Amino acid sequence: MKAKMWVKSERGALCRLCPHFCCLSAEKPLGRCNVRYYKNGEVFTLVDTHLAAVHVDPVEKKPLYHFMPGSKALSVGTVGCNLHCLWCQNHSLITAAQSDRVFFSDYENLKPLFGQAYNASDLVRFAVSEGIESFAYTYNEPTVFFEQMQNIAELAAENGKSNIMVSNGYFSKQAFEELKSFIHAFNIDIKAFSEKTYQTFCSASLKPVLDSCVRIKEAGLHLEITTLLIPDVNDSTEELTLLAAFIKENLGRETVWHLSAFHPDYEMRGNIPTPLAVLDKAFEIGKKAGIEYIYYGNVPKENNTLCPQCRSVLVRRNGYFVQVSDGFSGSCPHCGQKISGIWHSGQQAKP
Numbered sequence: 001m002k003a004k005m006w007v008k009s010e011r012g013a014l015c016r017l018c019p020h021f022c023c024l025s026a027e028k029p030l031g032r033c034n035v036r037y038y039k040n041g042e043v044f045t046l047v048d049t050h051l052a053a054v055h056v057d058p059v060e061k062k063p064l065y066h067f068m069p070g071s072k073a074l075s076v077g078t079v080g081c082n083l084h085c086l087w088c089q090n091h092s093l094i095t096a097a098q099s100d101r102v103f104f105s106d107y108e109n110l111k112p113l114f115g116q117a118y119n120a121s122d123l124v125r126f127a128v129s130e131g132i133e134s135f136a137y138t139y140n141e142p143t144v145f146f147e148q149m150q151n152i153a154e155l156a157a158e159n160g161k162s163n164i165m166v167s168n169g170y171f172s173k174q175a176f177e178e179l180k181s182f183i184h185a186f187n188i189d190i191k192a193f194s195e196k197t198y199q200t201f202c203s204a205s206l207k208p209v210l211d212s213c214v215r216i217k218e219a220g221l222h223l224e225i226t227t228l229l230i231p232d233v234n235d236s237t238e239e240l241t242l243l244a245a246f247i248k249e250n251l252g253r254e255t256v257w258h259l260s261a262f263h264p265d266y267e268m269r270g271n272i273p274t275p276l277a278v279l280d281k282a283f284e285i286g287k288k289a290g291i292e293y294i295y296y297g298n299v300p301k302e303n304n305t306l307c308p309q310c311r312s313v314l315v316r317r318n319g320y321f322v323q324v325s326d327g328f329s330g331s332c333p334h335c336g337q338k339i340s341g342i343w344h345s346g347q348q349a350k351p
């Protein structure tokens with residue numbers, strides 16, 4: 001399939017999908033994501049209609065806690081990523097594209113990498129028949145399967161389904177101009193609040209991620225933030241204080257912040273798992289900064305949503321058990337306080 005978001009350049013093509021802005025040419029045909037390929041003056045996507053993972057998940061698993069709680073999301077992903085995070089917990093999907101670069105030599109025929117071909121119509125029909133409320137583009141970075149995501153998402157929206165992008169936020173301004181027309185909710189992973197950490201551990205930079213978060217918020221779309229806390233990498237009091245201040249000042253105190261515990265994986269198997277005390281520290285820092293809704297991830301803990309005004313429990317969560325309190329559908333039934341989020345499928349969600 002021909003790729004979108006590129007322009008011809010003197011030596012070949014410039015991909016404008018993400019802030020790497022790869023220069024592709026006959027000599028260097030493959031982008032950093034390993035799934036966009038230059039051939040005969042054009043750029044193609046190698047993931048095409050092929051999905052490497054398809055699964056029905058609770059929306060809480062994405063994680064989204066203020067977006068249709070208790071609903072199901074049909075999660076899809078491919079191979080390839082525009083970041084290379086040394087702790088990646090889905091590294092098999094990322095390295096599948098990298099190893100194919102070495103062992104799989106059929107690029108010339110533009111044969112899709114890995115996975116199985118799926119038809120957007122069949123996926124949407126399945127979601128309708130199973131009462132699945134949304135599609136989640138997840139597992140690997142959805143930016144790198146932009147064309148396929150758009151095909152599925154537009155059809156899903158026509159059939160009354162919402163679209164969720166679980167993303168590292170490393171997409172260009174131009175890409176967002178299109179994303180905002182078919183994505184209803186984003187979970188953006190802010191991996192650290194340090195340019196050095198992004199460069200050293202992820203082969204990317206922080207600024208474009210923060211810019212994406214601000215654009216999402218300015219567009220009025222639903223946004224939740226996740227941070228995977230890794231001991232001695234991104235968990236200093238100073239860094240967490242800066243990150244919490246960024247969220248409060250630029251995204252708003254009502255923006256949900258998920259604090260996730262790291263488990264040793266991929267190239268950081270020698271590191272220790274995140275102690276609960278680190279999550280507690282980040283929680284306190286976030287609260288002190290004024291962030292209203294902070295939740296724990298990857299640890300067994302109740303994650304209830306409380307009314308910030310009267311402290312009534314509005315949504316009870318324990319693992320993936322979710323119970324919405326009687327009478328709650330966006331405003332606290334006790335004091336009337338409005339709670340930010342999309343609380344049921346009938347509530348108007350942009351776009």
Ligand code: SF4
Nearest residue numbers: 015018021022031033
């Ligand atoms: S999407 Fe891939 S090819 Fe395009 S700029 Fe990003 S890493 Fe490079």
